[in-house]
Amino acid sequence: xxxxxxxxxxxxxxxxxxxxxxxxxxxxxxxxxxxxxxxxxxxxxxxxxxxxxxxxxxxxxxxxxxxxxxxxxxxxxxxxxxxxxxxxxxxxxxxxxxxxxxxxxxxxxxxxxxxxxxxxxxxxxxxxxxxxxxxxxxxxxxxxxxxxxxxxxxxxxxxxxxxxxxxxxxxxxxxxxxxxxxxxxxxxxxxxxxxxxxxxxxxxxxxxxxxxxxxxxxxxxxxxxxxxxxxxxxxxxxxxxxxxxxxxxxxxxxxxxxxxxxxxxxxxxxxxxxxxxxxxxxxxxxxxxxxxxxxxxxxxxxxxxxxxxxxxxxxxxxxxxxxxxxx
Amino acid sequence: xxxxxxxxxxxxxxxxxxxxxxxxxxxxxxxxxxxxxxxxxxxxxxxxxxxxxxxxxxxxxxxxxxxxxxxxxxxxxxxxxxxxxxxxxxxxxxxxxxxxxxxxxxxxxxxxxxxxxxxxxxxxxxxxxxxxxxxxxxxxxxxxxxxxxxxxxxxxxxxxxxxxxxxxxxxxxxxxxxxxxxxxxxxxxxxxxxxxxxxxxxxxxxxxxxxxxxxxxxxxxxxxxxxxxxxxxxxxxxxxxxxxxxxxx
Numbered sequence: 001x002x003x004x005x006x007x008x009x010x011x012x013x014x015x016x017x018x019x020x021x022x023x024x025x026x027x028x029x030x031x032x033x034x035x036x037x038x039x040x041x042x043x044x045x046x047x048x049x050x051x052x053x054x055x056x057x058x059x060x061x062x063x064x065x066x067x068x069x070x071x072x073x074x075x076x077x078x079x080x081x082x083x084x085x086x087x088x089x090x091x092x093x094x095x096x097x098x099x100x101x102x103x104x105x106x107x108x109x110x111x112x113x114x115x116x117x118x119x120x121x122x123x124x125x126x127x128x129x130x131x132x133x134x135x136x137x138x139x140x141x142x143x144x145x146x147x148x149x150x151x152x153x154x155x156x157x158x159x160x161x162x163x164x165x166x167x168x169x170x171x172x173x174x175x176x177x178x179x180x181x182x183x184x185x186x187x188x189x190x191x192x193x194x195x196x197x198x199x200x201x202x203x204x205x206x207x208x209x210x211x212x213x214x215x216x217x218x219x220x221x222x223x224x225x226x227x228x229x230x231x232x233x234x235x236x237x238x239x240x241x242x243x244x245x246x247x248x249x250x251x252x253x254x255x256x257x258x259x260x261x262x263x264x265x266x267x268x269x270x271x272x273x274x275x276x277x278x279x280x281x282x283x284x285x286x287x288x289x290x291x292x293x294x295x296x297x298x299x300x301x302x303x304x305x306x307x308x309x310x311x312x313x314x315x316x317x318x319x320x321x322x323x324x325x326x327x
Numbered sequence: 328x329x330x331x332x333x334x335x336x337x338x339x340x341x342x343x344x345x346x347x348x349x350x351x352x353x354x355x356x357x358x359x360x361x362x363x364x365x366x367x368x369x370x371x372x373x374x375x376x377x378x379x380x381x382x383x384x385x386x387x388x389x390x391x392x393x394x395x396x397x398x399x400x401x402x403x404x405x406x407x408x409x410x411x412x413x414x415x416x417x418x419x420x421x422x423x424x425x426x427x428x429x430x431x432x433x434x435x436x437x438x439x440x441x442x443x444x445x446x447x448x449x450x451x452x453x454x455x456x457x458x459x460x461x462x463x464x465x466x467x468x469x470x471x472x473x474x475x476x477x478x479x480x481x482x483x484x485x486x487x488x489x490x491x492x493x494x495x496x497x498x499x500x501x502x503x504x505x506x507x508x509x510x511x512x513x514x515x516x517x518x519x520x521x522x523x524x525x526x527x528x529x530x531x532x533x534x535x536x537x538x539x540x541x542x543x544x545x546x547x548x549x550x551x552x553x554x555x556x557x558x559x560x561x562x563x564x565x566x567x568x569x570x571x572x573x574x575x576x
Contacts (some may be wrong), residue, residue, distance in 0.1 A: 185439045192422050199420035204437040268465035
């Protein structure tokens with residue numbers, strides 16, 4: 001039998017997307033726009049991973065900013081203190097973050113219900129406290145400076161345009177991985193357990209293990225994005241890795257559409273650009289300062305009421321957001 | 328009848344309780360290779376509970392369960408599937424938003440993990456040939472199928488696991504008589520192909536007609552057992568389940 005032709009397997013969309021990415025990278029010279037585009041890409045890496053967890057396993061993580069921070073700090077500490085190769089540091093950070101996700105997910109994902117959300121909420125807060133307090137390693141609130149640039153084929157990625165051409169191909173890889181996963185045996189199992197855990201178990205799926213696997217994968221995506229962040233800015237401090245960013249990531253996934261592969265990317269683009277617009281506005285009109293979080297809340301509520309499937313509708317609504325059990 | 332040691336599945340004094348209330352009060356039964364065994368009885372007799380205990384969904388309070396000489400007690404549902412027991416749950420439970428093909432592939436989840444791709448593809452074609460209605464609708468979401476088609480899909484999905492033992496829970500419930508008849512015919516055909524089946528049914532007459540042997544359950548106990556023809560001739564069975572009056576039997 002021929003493999004099923006799902007929309008995803010048709011490479012036209014991906015090719016067009018890759019061409020668009022290349023075009024933007026080659027034509028846009030304004031460093032501010034490139035900077036925003038790089039952040040969209042970094043955030044998209046986290047959001048695509050989180051989207052797998054929300055959309056397929058039906059679980060929410062409120063601590064993904066923590067995993068993102070673990071990657072960033074692992075890269076920062078391993079390269080500045082121990083002089084490790086940045087690529088090796090990125091891999092070690094991802095492995096360590098995966099281990100943390102395993103330790104948190106193993107006991108909580110065996111339970112039915114949204115215990116993972118609570119556990120990750122706590123974990124995220126603890127991680128940020130450690131970044132602030134363990135100043136022997138993290139330099140506390142002032143942060144770690146002079147993180148080295150990444151090198152690719154002997155070329156330092158020290159300009160926006162070079163870094164852009166590292167981040168966006170990685171986004172493309174993440175999208176292909178996520179797309180292949182959802183069309184694979186593992187992805188089918190995740191979709192099945194998202195619809196009916198009992199029937200999935202009856203087909204032989206180890207439900208707890210499948211959820212744990214996708215949770216670890218999403219944490220590793222976040223960690224890699226965090227490492228890229230550290231080497232792009234060459235500076236990390238605790239503040240970007242707090243609860244607010246965890247919420248922003250969840251909003252990106254839900255507003256974008258958790259049940260589709262493209263959704264989290266769309267959400268990352270929308271929220272990252274919005275963040276910039278709001279920050280600029282707050283710069284001009286001081287009374288807007290601090291209202292950003294309110295804007296996220298309003299957007300989230302409006303989407304949940306009027307377009308719960310998100311900007312990009314997938315094959316089904318993510319289970320985490322269903323108010324009623326499917327019949 | 329084979330001695331107990333040679334049965335595919337053997338339950339010995341199995342007790343199961345829901346929140347302290349015993350639903351199974353010491354059930355003993357066995358299933359031999361190649362047999363169709365029916366569990367019959369009224370609502371609440373413990374038929375589905377027995378199946379759910381075998382497939383690991385419900386924990387045992389006491390007793391022993393063995394499959395191919397290995398104990399099933401304390402194993403997770405997915406481990407029991409891996410040993411070769413697949414249940415078709417009551418109410419069908421197909422994955423309604425996945426296509427017919429993806430539902431069938433889900434049934435072969437563990438085989439695909441073992442990379443048995445050629446075998447799975449072969450079985451997919453075999454099962455689609457067995458259920459032509461499913462073949463016509465192979466790319467449709469399972470939720471768009473009729474009740475009978477969904478039941479066939481649920482059976483097909485279970486067969487995709489190539490089980491040594493198939494547990495069928497009320498496969499004809501809620502189906503039109505015509506469709507129920509088709510399902511029972513399918514079960515008879517599976518027996519000819521050598522599939523071993525433990526069948527739970529409220530339709531006593533129909534299930535005893537396809538089964539080799541039967542157990543009659545009443546409030547958590549086995550009250551009668553024997554070859555199907557014997558049970559069908561039994562006066563108590565005829566009175567209690569086949570709607571015959573005292574004068575008639």
